[in-house]
Amino acid sequence: MRRLAVAVFTIALLSLAATAQGPGAGTTESKQAPKVFRANKDQITQVQAKLKSANMYTGEATGKLDDATRTGVKTWQGGNGLKKTGTLNRATLEKMGIALTESQKLIPISDSSYASSGKKDANESKRVIFRATKDQIAAAQSKLKAGNMYSGESTGKLDDPTRDALKKYQEANGLKITRTLNQATLEKLGIELTEKQKASSTAAAATPSK
Numbered sequence: 001m002r003r004l005a006v007a008v009f010t011i012a013l014l015s016l017a018a019t020a021q022g023p024g025a026g027t028t029e030s031k032q033a034p035k036v037f038r039a040n041k042d043q044i045t046q047v048q049a050k051l052k053s054a055n056m057y058t059g060e061a062t063g064k065l066d067d068a069t070r071t072g073v074k075t076w077q078g079g080n081g082l083k084k085t086g087t088l089n090r091a092t093l094e095k096m097g098i099a100l101t102e103s104q105k106l107i108p109i110s111d112s113s114y115a116s117s118g119k120k121d122a123n124e125s126k127r128v129i130f131r132a133t134k135d136q137i138a139a140a141q142s143k144l145k146a147g148n149m150y151s152g153e154s155t156g157k158l159d160d161p162t163r164d165a166l167k168k169y170q171e172a173n174g175l176k177i178t179r180t181l182n183q184a185t186l187e188k189l190g191i192e193l194t195e196k197q198k199a200s201s202t203a204a205a206a207t208p209s210k
Contacts, residue, residue: 037107039088044069046098046160047088051076083115094129097180099158130197132181137162139191140181144169 039047041063048069051057057072070086078084080095091113093100132140134156141162144150150165163179170177173188186193 035107037090037104037110039065039093040101043093043098044088047073047093047096049160050096050098078115081115083113085113089113097163097178130182132158132186133194136186136191137181140166140186140189143189143191 044065045061045063048057048059048061048063051069051072052059052061054076056075057069059066059068065088073088073092074084074086076096077086077092082091082095090100090104090107090109093104094109137158138154138156141150141152141154141156144162144165145152145154147169149168150162152159152161158181166181166185167177167179169175169189170179170185175184175188176182178185183193183197186197
């Protein structure tokens with residue numbers, strides 16, 4: 001009997017020890033906090049320049065998101081279907097045509113960025129964002145330079161001089177003025193699309209303006 005009692009007591013202790021060391025015990029793992037989208041100084045500077053040209057900001061392009069800049073951003077957001085937050089979220093930067101960093105591209109657009117009930121419509125949420133490749137941008141720069149619309153080099157970078165030249169080209173060819181290399185502009189320039197781009201449904205956003 002004594003041995004049986006000792007055996008039962010030992011089994012009970014082992015069971016308690018196993019329970020204490022069950023799944024998750026002794027670990028310090030915690031859920032990773034979601035990444036916060038932040039615009040960098042260069043992007044803020046570009047935004048200030050765009051707002052100033054649109055008469056929505058009267059200060060200098062300092063790269064600092066101050067109150068005056070936030071007010072201008074709110075005004076711009078209100079006129080472009082975005083929620084007036086005064087912050088430079090991903091939706092606002094993309095709508096303004098400002099390039100994102102690689103790390104920013106990993107952060108999805110928040111539904112709360114949009115004015116209509118805080119959500120994108122079903123078609124927009126499924127839409128693939130059209131982006132020109134570096135080679136396509138360089139090819140476009142060469143063609144724009146040949147047409148006396150661009151005086152820089154074929155760098156493959158979609159900078160402000162290139163965007164200004166694209167605006168001129170789009171105006172001259174009855175395209176929607178986006179200052180970006182969308183599908184319609186590339187096709188008009190005679191630049192071949194990638195297979196991924198051909199499958200994109202964003203061509204509708206670049207239909208000719210009437």
